[in-house]
Amino acid sequence: RAKQQGRNSVNLYNHSMGEKNRQRLTVETSLRRAIGKNQLVLHYQPQVSVHSGKIIGMEALVRWNHPEQGLLLPTSFIPQAEETGLILDLGEWVLETAAAQNKAWQDAGYPPVKISVNYSQRQLRQQDFVEKLLKSLKQTGLEARWLELEIREAVMAEGIMDNLQALAALRDVGVRIAIDNFGAGYSCLKQLGDFPLDALKIDLSFVSQISSSEVKKAIAGTVASLAKGLHLSVIAQGVETKEQMQLLCSLGYGEMQGNYFSNPLPAEEAGLLLSRENDWSGPLWQLSQK
């Protein structure tokens, strides 16, 4: 009986592995095609300074305009892109598109903001990633100081020397480096002091529970103090309510991003927000009136 069960589970295993491989292959093929066929789009989510009420940055977030399935969110294809290595081509496209868009906004005369681009570990591990990035900047004409790379804290924990030197080289030319989803994974406090870094983006999970959990609130406050002590910027992401915004303000957060301010928007709408920067009349404005 045990033998039979064993055999069944082996079959099951084989079957699901085959299925998984098959799925991966189709995703890989169609994602590869998507990159070539311009089916990827970037949406942009404003990052705001709550004190000035101004937009200070835009985070580029990739979407896949799938011919049959409609607009797909990155969580449904980024993992496959990372597994297959397609993230390298995808990432290059994202960087160039985002940099070119930011330059276009600046050329249109809008107040300059930084553009934040998510970078995966695999991209950082490429031997020539610094040269590639600098080439993209040169091609688009965007100055390095208007670009920020968002990387996950796991990169810090890995402590790969090449990464550190490469990141330091980028920082030397003015590119900003931010740790994304800080506190969600393997926070390596030991590395934090040595890491070439400009900003911490506290993880959404702390923000979403800030009103209901004293623990999350305490951690959010500690992250803000930590950033201050290390002379880093700190930004809260995933802010959805006025209450969250006010609590975060009281904990020392001056920069925020989230649906309370704006959803991620197609380039044209994001540009419209930038062009109206000077007569911004959203919830931020109400705050700075108080």
Ligand code: C2E
């Ligand atoms: P992330 O970098 O942490 O991006 C923030 C995510 O939070 C975005 O999800 C954004 O739409 C969402 N968000 C923004 N405001 C709110 C809010 O108020 N409440 C809630 N609940 N969520 C909010 P999105 O666009 O689905 O992206 C998911 C993740 O996919 C990103 O997380 C990032 O890790 C990854 N990603 C997106 N674009 C790229 C890319 O070009 N390259 C790479 N390597 N990864 C990317």
Ligand code: MG
């Ligand atoms: Mg991000």
Ligand code: MG
């Ligand atoms: Mg994040």
